[in-house]
Amino acid sequence: MTTLADLTTPALLVERALLDANLQAMADVLPGTRLRPHVKAFKTTALARRMAALGHTGFTCATVREVEGMAAAGLGQDLLLANEVLDCRRLGAVVAQGARVTVAVDSELTVAAAAAGGVREVVIDVNVGLPRCGVEPEQAGALADLARATGLVVRGVMGYEGHVMLVEDPADKARQVEECMARLLKASADVGGDLVSAGGTGTFDLNTWAGEIQAGSYCLMDTTYARAGAPFAQALTLLATVISANPAGWYVADLGLKALGMDHGNPSIAGAAVWYCADEHTVFSADGAQFEVGQRIRVAPAHVDPTVALHERMHLVDGDEVFESWDVDLRGW
């Protein structure tokens, strides 16, 4: 039996019971293809396979590498690359091998790239309020016409209300989601097709307008979504070792900026106050718990997606036991 003591720190741990509960809780609300899980949050085909077994057979990807990896793992039944791509040749190769790949377009050039690269299906990416990719709703119909004239199948629309994910007041959040989806539905009316794809872990239960929700963080979770009230458990933690203690009252753990996505701030340690992270160190003081050199501790990241992208493997655990170690096999580009 492999145990936590056998792992080199820092190590990504996934609590099996919490993961299973998160997967089931989401499937209860958004069964089958009502959820199109976003693999960018976990980049691991072994975890995607668990979602597919629950009936979520379509997936959202953010990179060409994710599409390639999902197809190679036999999970290419319906892959939506929810991002713009200017060179679609690698996507076309995946299509030629039998997977279904749909790519987002928001310009003449991305339409031309899809057609030239051998991708046959697209969705029109619509700006629903977040300043990022997507055409204005008024332009969506014309772009769909262009895509169809180029020989592409237009499956519908997508739009990501990313700026609403962490809004604190539920009523305000609901109102903003409705406004965003009004923009998307306007575009959908002009574009046609079956797909209306949107949403994320922060709006999965509020966004009743979209036909499918692109949530991904819900399965592993992070402290930012937890603070925002997402009803899922913190299944992902990092196992670290306390490598130093100073008599003035601080401790040092052996993980830092190269093991933790830092854009949402410092990680959390139960019973401790985190002071700062350096490349390979997290410095903290005790705040309720006791610590000593050599002790192994759990650290909860503030942002799951970029944290996972820094690790080669994640380990499925229950108590001290390590059941499986999964390659984080969708990293890179």
Place this chain on the structure above:
Amino acid sequence: MTTLADLTTPALLVERALLDANLQAMADVLPGTRLRPHVKAFKTTALARRMAALGHTGFTCATVREVEGMAAAGLGQDLLLANEVLDCRRLGAVVAQGARVTVAVDSELTVAAAAAGGVREVVIDVNVGLPRCGVEPEQAGALADLARATGLVVRGVMGYEGHVMLVEDPADKARQVEECMARLLKASADVGGDLVSAGGTGTFDLNTWAGEIQAGSYCLMDTTYARAGAPFAQALTLLATVISANPAGWYVADLGLKALGMDHGNPSIAGAAVWYCADEHTVFSADGAQFEVGQRIRVAPAHVDPTVALHERMHLVDGDEVFESWDVDLRGW
């Protein structure tokens, strides 16, 4: 000939002429073993080999993996793991294969771990003011005695004045470095041994007390060290593609939190104002330059070390030509 157009974006680019100039400029100030380059900043043995060719035959590492990789690449003449390790068995295996490995210790437990793991040489890590690892100077002599009683060779002391690296006023910085090094030299007098190892890219020319300097960022550089006045060129940039443009005046590049270390803030784009980074996107507006969809642009990271750790390869370039592609082969733990 491989050119920039052949690369998938995002991609780490290293300007050959700027890298060579940085390496030479540092070697002029700190020749041979006066510099012990820190591989954590670039994690690439092909780059370390260039430093060794300039006479820097000893290296600093931050992780066990870095030590293993440097030794496997034939660069194990004198590797200092400037960090505390509670399980030294993998280091002992590297020693048994013929490399020279010295590990930092700052507690009874790390001394015991070194001896138990088969490491024969240590340095006493001294807290010179940065709240992180290291014993207080007054305790250094006793810990050295303990290490020697355990059968270890104590090569000397190390201490990292990391909190001084970005001090703006040169006179203030020089004064603080002197204070830090007074602590280290006090410990050195009690510990004995030849090594007095300290410093970094921010203090390489001010720290005249240490016998060797542990700088690493100087070779690739980042915008934070550039702002702090480090006299090295920005040799590292990321190649990205503009994938979307909005008529309201913003653009989107295909790199984000999974391609950029974010702890020092947003990256920089010449002629643009960066608005924010998301997982796979950087959103910016034009500020002097012109941009269009499909264009390839250069993005300068704010912090080199965690940026490099996110990439599988870096490409040595001159103009449009890609000369060599190096594996970032020292990632992970």
